[in-house]
Amino acid sequence: MAKVFIYPATSLILSDLVARYGHTPLSSAIAIRERVQTAGIESAPLQITPEEPKKGLKWAAVEVPSGVRGRMSLYGPMIEECEAAIVINDADLAFGCMGCARTNELIKFLVREKGVPRLDLDYPKSEEEGVQFVAAIKRFLDGLGGGR
Amino acid sequence: MTPPVRIAQLSCGPEYSGVQQEINEAAKSVNGEIFFPDIALKDIIKDFNEFGLDVRSPDLKLAIARAKALVEGRIDADAVFIATCFRCAEAAIVRNELRRYIHTHSKLPVVSYSFTERTTAGTLLTRMEALTTIARRRALLAREVQEGITLGVDSGSSTTKAIVMKDNQIIGTGWQPTTEVLQSARDVIAHALTEARIKREEIDAVGTTGYGRFLVGRDINADLIQEELTVNSKGAVYLADRQHGPATVIDIGGMDNKAISVQDGIPGTFTMGGICAGASGRFLEMTSKRLGVDITELGPLAMKGFSRNVPMNSYCIVFGTQSLVNALAAGSSREDVAAAACHSVAEQVFEQQLQEVDIKEPVIMVGGTSLIEGLVHAMGELLQTKIMVPKHSQYIGAVGSALLASGFIRER
Numbered sequence: 001m002a003k004v005f006i007y008p009a010t011s012l013i014l015s016d017l018v019a020r021y022g023h024t025p026l027s028s029a030i031a032i033r034e035r036v037q038t039a040g041i042e043s044a045p046l047q048i049t050p051e052e053p054k055k056g057l058k059w060a061a062v063e064v065p066s067g068v069r070g071r072m073s074l075y076g077p078m079i080e081e082c083e084a085a086i087v088i089n090d091a092d093l094a095f096g097c098m099g100c101a102r103t104n105e106l107i108k109f110l111v112r113e114k115g116v117p118r119l120d121l122d123y124p125k126s127e128e129e130g131v132q133f134v135a136a137i138k139r140f141l142d143g144l145g146g147g148r
Numbered sequence: 149m150t151p152p153v154r155i156a157q158l159s160c161g162p163e164y165s166g167v168q169q170e171i172n173e174a175a176k177s178v179n180g181e182i183f184f185p186d187i188a189l190k191d192i193i194k195d196f197n198e199f200g201l202d203v204r205s206p207d208l209k210l211a212i213a214r215a216k217a218l219v220e221g222r223i224d225a226d227a228v229f230i231a232t233c234f235r236c237a238e239a240a241i242v243r244n245e246l247r248r249y250i251h252t253h254s255k256l257p258v259v260s261y262s263f264t265e266r267t268t269a270g271t272l273l274t275r276m277e278a279l280t281t282i283a284r285r286r287a288l289l290a291r292e293v294q295e296g297i298t299l300g301v302d303s304g305s306s307t308t309k310a311i312v313m314k315d316n317q318i319i320g321t322g323w324q325p326t327t328e329v330l331q332s333a334r335d336v337i338a339h340a341l342t343e344a345r346i347k348r349e350e351i352d353a354v355g356t357t358g359y360g361r362f363l364v365g366r367d368i369n370a371d372l373i374q375e376e377l378t379v380n381s382k383g384a385v386y387l388a389d390r391q392h393g394p395a396t397v398i399d400i401g402g403m404d405n406k407a408i409s410v411q412d413g414i415p416g417t418f419t420m421g422g423i424c425a426g427a428s429g430r431f432l433e434m435t436s437k438r439l440g441v442d443i444t445e446l447g448p449l450a451m452k453g454f455s456r457n458v459p460m461n462s463y464c465i466v467f468g469t470q471s472l473v474n475a476l477a478a479g480s481s482r483e484d485v486a487a488a489a490c491h492s493v494a495e496q497v498f499e500q501q502l503q504e505v506d507i508k509e510p511v512i513m514v515g516g517t518s519l520i521e522g523l524v525h526a527m528g529e530l531l532q533t534k535i536m537v538p539k540h541s542q543y544i545g546a547v548g549s550a551l552l553a554s555g556f557i558r559e560r
Contacts, residue, residue, distance in 0.1 A: 050166040053265035065233030066265040067161025074164075094189055099160060099207030101238065 002144045005082035007107060009075055011096025014086060017134070021141035026078040048073075060106060071103040079110045084117045084144050086137060091123040117144060152181035153280040156225035156256075158214050158246060160207035161233040167267045171231065174272035180280045185214040185223040201245055208232075208242045215246045219253045226283040229276070230260040244504060251409075251417050251506070257282040258417055260504065275420060278377035282415055288555050289378060289414050292391050295554045296352035299340070301368070302376070302545030303333055303360030306402025306429065307516055310336035311546035312344035312351075313554075318540060318547065320344025329360040330367050337368070353556045355379075355549030359403070371556040376545050377406060377418050383548025384512045385413045387538035394508035398497070398527065398535075399515040399544065402429045405497050409505040419504045427496030429517040431465050435489040438472060439482050443520070446486055450522020453483030455491035468492060490522035491529075498530045512536045514544035 005026040006014045018025035048070055056069025059076040079085075087108060088095070098104050111118060119140040124130040155175055162168045175182045187195075187210075195213035203209065211230070217223045230246055232239030240262065247260045259275045261267075282289070294316045302309040304326060310333070312320035320343040322336030341348060355372035356365040357379040365373035376399075384397040397408040405427060408418040421427065436446040458475040462468040468489075475485050511533055513524055518541045528535045540547060 048164055048166045050265040053165055063235060065161065065236040065239070066165035066167075066263070067233040067236070068164075070161070070164030070166060070265070093192060093206060097206045099205060099210075100164075101204035101206075101208075102236065 001146045002083040003081055004141070004144070005078050005085040005111060007085070007087040007104075007111065008091055008096035008098050009078070009107075010098060011088070011091070013095060014088065014137075017137055018086070018141060021138060022146070023084075023141055023144060026082050028074060031074040031078070059110065065102070067100055068103045068106065071098075071100060072106065075103070075107055076110070079107065079114060082111075082114065082116055084140075085111045085114070086119045086140065087111060087121070089120065089122050095123060150179060150284070152179050153226045153283045154224070155180045155182050155227045155229050155276075155279060156185050156214065156218055156223065157182050157229050157231065158185075158211040159229075159231040160205060160211060160239050160242075161236070162231050162263060165233065165263060165265045165267075167263050167265060170267055170269045171229070171272060173269040174276045175229075175280075177269065177273060178277045178280045180227070180276055182229065183225075185217050185225070187213055187217050187223070191217070199249075201242065203238050203242055205238060208239060211242060211246060215250055218256065219250060225256060227279045228256050228258040229279065230258065232262055234262040234264045236262075247417055247504070248506070257415070260417075260419075274375045274377065275418075277375040278415060278418065281374065281378045286414065288552060289382060291382070291552055291555050292386070292413070294551045296557045297346060297350055298550040298553045298557075299337065299351045299354045300546040300548065300550030300553060301333055301337060301354070301356045301358075301364055301370075302379075302543070302549065303329060303356065303358040303364045304402060304545065305359050305404075306433075308332040308336050308358075308360070309543045309546040310340040311540075311543050311550050312340045312346055313547070313550040314344070314346070318543075320346065321540070321543060323542065326360070329363055333360065333364040333367065353553040355553030357545040357549045370553075372549065372553045374549065374552065377408060377415055377420065379548035379552065380406060380514060380544050381408050381410045381415045381548070382413055382551055383544040383546075384514045384538070384541075385410060386551055387514075387540055387544070387547060388510065388512045388536050389538075390510055390512065390536075396505065396507050396509070396511045398502075398511060398513045400427075400429050400493065400497060400513075400517040400523065401515055402433075404428065405501055407497070407501045407505045409508060417505050419501045421497075421501045427493055427500060428465075429493075429515070431468055431493055432489060432517060432520060432523065434465065434469060435472060435486065438469070438476075439486060441482075441486075447490070447519065447521030447523065449483055450486035450490045450520070451525060453481060453485070453487035453522075455484070455487040455526065457481075457484040458488035460485075460488040460492040461495060462492065487522055487526075490520065491526040493517075494523055494526035494530055498527070502531070507531060509533055510536050512538065514538070514541045516542045518542065
């Protein structure tokens, strides 16, 4: 069973696919879940304090906008932890969407730098492409070994 | 209870910067309510494509779609707050274009702000207060004539001012550097009352503004406690006799600067900057101290010099002072240094703030720094226009407060 970082990290479909094939998805749902389950945190689903952009300094310098650093405080640890990654490019907003283009560029770069097995796919534009899309993800996840 | 002013938020990044709560709190403290315009997913791409600004960040696309929904009346709001991350170029372009778009195509008051993770509710308070005032108190801001006997107090970061007005005339003034906030206010009030030959009991209504407005307002039992953006706008067009039509008000203050685009005396868009002291009146105070002249002599001195002879252009008061010291050490004349300091401040305000408001003539400069002739001249050169400095411009907040406070006389 491998820890698989997904991009867009907000994609419930992608997260579900990874889990179905027996691996652990690393996605924003996890970061959000951690936060709402932590004692003393008041409002779900996303409880980020000004401390998070400071934690994000590990991945982005101080001159980088605070929104990028705040996002990196969530996704940076996941990228460090991941053993594989699935990156979907130009996804439809409904598939899963991450708000900041600069963060997205940095995330994709860091995943690439990490050197773990990575599946890069374009978002399907037809039903036929959709079938191939899911099949490619299945093949990739099966190839990681240890899955179901 | 008055229903809250509904403020539509168009933004990218505040929740990930940990400042959304601060925005909510600032709005709540002035009886505002932040909400996110609810639009369908399918409309986001359609509206974004129609708007035509091809940005990549999905949150900015969403902000654009929400702005279109507000302008087209598909969503009701009383005011708009646009917020994006400081230092994000893409967001800065969107922020500026959305502000302009909303201002041009709707009557919604709008304020834009670029935040960092250090932004607090306190920083946003004055902007939110102005936004809710414009939305809620148009009747109050419509006042053009002062009636009865009223007192206005401006408790500013550098100086405290008081004005007594009677039957649309200024009859008493008081001014002194702000030290202990309450005592400074009491002193200037006493001075203004003495000059006006009026007793405190004869005052019909009182208004306060400026950083110390709440403290002073409670102390003197003010009828109106109001932020300086709307008050200064009213004061400026009143003193300049430009109460109708467009105008631009520039107030370079001791701690922050205000640039306000005004229509019929009511602010449309405004910016309030205060991050870097190199662009504030404080830098001119330091310059005059270093040159060994009183602040009142700095303007005439600057008029005799040439700013181009001394390189000085820094956001930062420390680096600005370094340029100043280096220039003097290299043999530059005091006149040239004074002119360069004035030009530097004007240039910072021009570059940082005036790009964010639509400059419409007449341009009215107010506040204590408007008496520094060299600064007004430098700003006029940059804007390529003749700047108006009305009489009593240094009392602008106090005049605006006294004018608006007279609206409370009949109510009582």
